[in-house]
Amino acid sequence: MNKNESLLQFFSAQSAEIHYGLFLVNFLLAALLAHLLGRAYARFGRALSNRDIFGRNFVVLTMTTMLIITIVKSSLALSLGLVGALSIIRFRAAIKEPEELSYLFICIAIGLGLGAQQTVITLIAFAVLIAIIALSHVVQQREPGPNLYVTLSSPRKAGAGLPELLAGLQQHAREVKLRRFDEGDDHLEASFQVAFADVGRVESCLKHFRTSLGDTRVRFVDERGIGN
Numbered sequence: 001m002n003k004n005e006s007l008l009q010f011f012s013a014q015s016a017e018i019h020y021g022l023f024l025v026n027f028l029l030a031a032l033l034a035h036l037l038g039r040a041y042a043r044f045g046r047a048l049s050n051r052d053i054f055g056r057n058f059v060v061l062t063m064t065t066m067l068i069i070t071i072v073k074s075s076l077a078l079s080l081g082l083v084g085a086l087s088i089i090r091f092r093a094a095i096k097e098p099e100e101l102s103y104l105f106i107c108i109a110i111g112l113g114l115g116a117q118q119t120v121i122t123l124i125a126f127a128v129l130i131a132i133i134a135l136s137h138v139v140q141q142r143e144p145g146p147n148l149y150v151t152l153s154s155p156r157k158a159g160a161g162l163p164e165l166l167a168g169l170q171q172h173a174r175e176v177k178l179r180r181f182d183e184g185d186d187h188l189e190a191s192f193q194v195a196f197a198d199v200g201r202v203e204s205c206l207k208h209f210r211t212s213l214g215d216t217r218v219r220f221v222d223e224r225g226i227g228n
Contacts, residue, residue, distance in 0.1 A: 023070060026114040027063060033110050033126055034062035037103065040130055044137040047097040054100065058107045065111025073116060148196060149179070152209070153189045153217040165190055168212065172196070172205040 038055030045051045106129060113122030152165045162181060169176045175195035182189045196202050209216050 018070060022117065026117065026119060027066060029119070030062045030066045030111060030114045031059050033114075033122075034058040034107055036130070037062075037106060037110070037126075040133055041103050044133050045099060045103070047099050055103075058103070061104065062107045062111045065108050066115040069112055069115025148194050148202075149191060150194045151189065151191045151219040153187060153219075155187050162188070162190060165216070166192075168208050169194055169205065171208065172201045 035058070038052075038058040041055045041058070042051045045055075047054070110122060110126060113119075113125070150169065152169075154165065162178075166176065166178070169192060173194045173196050175193075177193040178190065179193055180189075180191040196205070206218060209218050
């Protein structure tokens with residue numbers, strides 16, 4: 001028996017039977033856990049994007065990850081082939097919020113755990129993660145902080161830069177945190193978390209931008225409500 005035949009025999013011996021009943025149970029369980037994770041993300045997340053729409057992707061991602069792991073774990077040859085396939089795939093989806101990336105990793109972890117038939121440890125880890133996320137949300141709500149998201153868009157011709165936008169907010173708000181800043185050839189856009197003491201401060205802030213930077217667009221998005 002030559003070396004090539006020995007290698008071929010080694011690869012063929014690595015295949016394993018897939019228990020279809022257990023696979024179906026774990027596959028449905030992956031969908032359920034991913035759905036619950038999406039609900040938790042919509043409820044407890046703090047990203048600026050539409051969390052409900054983004055969370056709908058969790059089910060497909062989790063179930064696809066589990067399917068891939070279930071297939072490749074049954075054959076070493078398929079595992080090596082997966083490495084080669086992933087090396088030529090380019091994922092170009094822009095993930096601007098670290099929180100979004102964290103939830104995507106949780107989806108992948110669920111798919112990996114159920115695909116490897118580690119159902120009990122996956123369920124325990126999922127329950128602990130959800131508990132930590134909920135507890136963190138409760139603790140953060142008790143801490144005073146910004147209560148509105150403010151997005152400022154200004155064309156280049158207005159002559160307003162990030163320092164001017166930040167200074168305008170700081171004059172009327174008790175706390176300002178920069179969350180996102182995008183700069184193009186002809187415009188710039190900045191998103192802030194801002195804490196206003198009352199509605200009057202919001203109105204005075206709007207008047208400031210109307211008079212000093214008339215071309216600047218201001219958009220407010222409620223986070224917890226003014227005065228909460």
